[in-house]
Amino acid sequence: MADRWATFDCYGTLIDWELGIARTLTEVWSEADESTIERLIRQRERIESEIERDSAAPYRNILEESLLRLAGEENLSVPSGMENALADSLPAWPPFEEVPDALRELRIRGWKLAILSNIDPEFLAASIELIGVPIDETITAADAGSYKPAHGHWNEFDSRVGPDRRHHVHVGASAFADLSPCAELGITAVWINRLSGATNVPRAAELPDLRELSATLDGLVPSGDGAVARGTVGTAAADRGAEED
Numbered sequence: 001m002a003d004r005w006a007t008f009d010c011y012g013t014l015i016d017w018e019l020g021i022a023r024t025l026t027e028v029w030s031e032a033d034e035s036t037i038e039r040l041i042r043q044r045e046r047i048e049s050e051i052e053r054d055s056a057a058p059y060r061n062i063l064e065e066s067l068l069r070l071a072g073e074e075n076l077s078v079p080s081g082m083e084n085a086l087a088d089s090l091p092a093w094p095p096f097e098e099v100p101d102a103l104r105e106l107r108i109r110g111w112k113l114a115i116l117s118n119i120d121p122e123f124l125a126a127s128i129e130l131i132g133v134p135i136d137e138t139i140t141a142a143d144a145g146s147y148k149p150a151h152g153h154w155n156e157f158d159s160r161v162g163p164d165r166r167h168h169v170h171v172g173a174s175a176f177a178d179l180s181p182c183a184e185l186g187i188t189a190v191w192i193n194r195l196s197g198a199t200n201v202p203r204a205a206e207l208p209d210l211r212e213l214s215a216t217l218d219g220l221v222p223s224g225d226g227a228v229a230r231g232t233v234g235t236a237a238a239d240r241g242a243e244e245d
Helices: 017-028 034-053 059-074 085-092 099-108 121-131 152-161 175-185 213-220
Strands: 004-008 111-116 137-139 168-172 188-192 205-207
Touching: 004 152, 017 034, 017 085, 034 059, 059 085, 085 121, 099 111, 099 121, 099 213, 111 152, 121 137, 137 152, 152 175, 168 175, 168 213, 175 188, 188 213, 205 213
Parallel strands: 004 111, 004 168, 111 137, 168 188, 188 205
Antiparallel strands: none
């Protein structure tokens, strides 16, 4: 029987990047209140996506540039020596509480695990160490030569592993960077909708976190059965028309 592969986005799906970014921005701008930090997180995320569209620079550089652009847009100053605060803090950003147990359960059930991330290799290695579960394959932006939602990560994964698409499910928290390219490539996708967002991008299932992921993936690709249930999720959430940015 062909291997069953679950590929994952990392930051926002496995690693609590919003918590990590919030803590770092609070260190950079200690006078900012909670609502301001929340707004800055959203602004920085937009800026990062804009930079990544036209860049193949290491992610460390993307993080620095996004912080400096954010400061410029918000008329803020980055304290001297804190230009790389995001990159310096990233290796300590924690996994979501349920992630280690969820990934261990998938391995027990026979799934092979891969991470497809826009991160630099050394950052991803640090995050995998924090998760504490063996990962069978990793694809970074350096490997792909591009940033998601470009298709480079999935193309590189296909060239290395060559999975039967009927036995491959991608799991991600971003409609923009994960669900959309999977829809374009015909890859079954599960949306980890931690922020209670809304999108009409197709996905095979939608979960608030990874607690029920093993049962969901086994339902999509049963052990010993090559059938994958494709298409949009059959819940009211699928019918919400607002597109996540």
